[in-house]
Amino acid sequence: MKSIAIKINPAETESQAITLIEKEIRKAKVSVISFINAHAYTMANSDNNFKNCLLDADLLFRDGIGAKILLKKYGKPVGYNANGTDLIPLILDRFKGKSVCFIGTESPYIEQAASIYKSNGHNVKAFIDGFQSNEKMFEFVEAFQPEILILGMGMPKQEYFSALLQRNYEKPLVVVNGGAIFDFIANRFTRAPSIFRKLNLEWLYRLMNEPIRLFNRYAIGIPKFFWILRKNMKQERLG
Numbered sequence: 001m002k003s004i005a006i007k008i009n010p011a012e013t014e015s016q017a018i019t020l021i022e023k024e025i026r027k028a029k030v031s032v033i034s035f036i037n038a039h040a041y042t043m044a045n046s047d048n049n050f051k052n053c054l055l056d057a058d059l060l061f062r063d064g065i066g067a068k069i070l071l072k073k074y075g076k077p078v079g080y081n082a083n084g085t086d087l088i089p090l091i092l093d094r095f096k097g098k099s100v101c102f103i104g105t106e107s108p109y110i111e112q113a114a115s116i117y118k119s120n121g122h123n124v125k126a127f128i129d130g131f132q133s134n135e136k137m138f139e140f141v142e143a144f145q146p147e148i149l150i151l152g153m154g155m156p157k158q159e160y161f162s163a164l165l166q167r168n169y170e171k172p173l174v175v176v177n178g179g180a181i182f183d184f185i186a187n188r189f190t191r192a193p194s195i196f197r198k199l200n201l202e203w204l205y206r207l208m209n210e211p212i213r214l215f216n217r218y219a220i221g222i223p224k225f226f227w228i229l230r231k232n233m234k235q236e237r238l239g
Contacts, residue, residue: 001045001232005074007060008036008067017061017082018094021174024058025095025147030169031058032162033176035084038066038225039217040155045228053159056166057177061087065200066225073233084178085191088150091176092122101144102127103137103161104152105182112186113152130154134161141169149175152182 011017024031034057044051054060061082062068068078092100100122102114106129114127126144128137130153138161141149149165151158155177162175183189191197192205207218 001041001051001229002074002236003055004036004041004044004051004060005070005076007055007057008062008071008076009059010077010079011061011082012077012079014080014082014087014090017080017087018090020059021091022094025098025174028172030166030171030173030175032166033057033059033061033174034159034162035061035063035082035177035179036067036070037063037083038070039221041066041070042221042225042228043155045232047156050156050159053156053163056163057159064203066222068200070229073229084176084181085184088176088178088181089185091148092117092150095148096122098147099123099125099145100148100150101125101141101146102150102152102182103132103140104130104150104158104178105180105186105188106131109186109188110152110182113182116185130157134164137161138164138168141165141173145171147173149173150178150181151175152178152180154179 009020011020021033034054036054044054062071063083071078102110102124104110110127110129114124118124125146128140151162158177162177165173165175180189184191192202196202196205203218207214
């Protein structure tokens with residue numbers, strides 16, 4: 001699992017992250033932008049296909065305190081905390097002239113997210129909810145041929161689909177794996193107050209607000225992340 005830490009792109013600032021993304025947009029291929037957090041690391045430990053999706057991403061940004069700890073443990077610079085909830089709106093604003101499609105979440109939130117961006121002058125060509133087969137989503141992308149595709153289906157479904165596009169889609173496209181991004185845009189979920197974010201406790205705010213849905217992810221998942229990280233590092237030292 002050291003390979004995950006090595007893969008993370010060391011953007012030092014928000015501006016550097018945007019510059020890296022701009023380079024991908026200029027390429028004549030499918031580029032995938034993904035994010036790694038404690039939950040993703042834990043999932044990748046037991047799901048080799050998901051791990052390979054992360055390793056095959058063109059850009060892998062760190063998201064949150066768990067990934068920061070991971071980088072520190074391997075002696076890598078921690079850089080900018082490029083979580084998707086903050087970075088994706090910056091991407092959409094920076095490349096506002098590009099055509100974009102949304103796939104993710106459920107009705108009415110995907111419609112609301114698309115409407116917000118359309119009303120702000122963004123070229124949102126089309127959207128569908130995230131409860132579709134890979135075949136139907138692939139047909140959707142082929143039909144509308146966006147320059148940027150934002151996926152908001154959660155892990156690992158969005159990473160599996162972006163990997164499928166990498167292998168099979170033949171036009172230039174930047175795919176961004178955004179998790180709950182459309183739910184945040186549509187105000188289905190609220191961001192943690194700035195004090196929580198500054199203290200790296202956004203996970204605690206989310207757990208307090210959605211204890212049933214997020215109990216396994218945080219109350220169980222955080223201790224599990226530390227146990228897996230410690231176990232993996234010990235195994236790597238022993239060879």
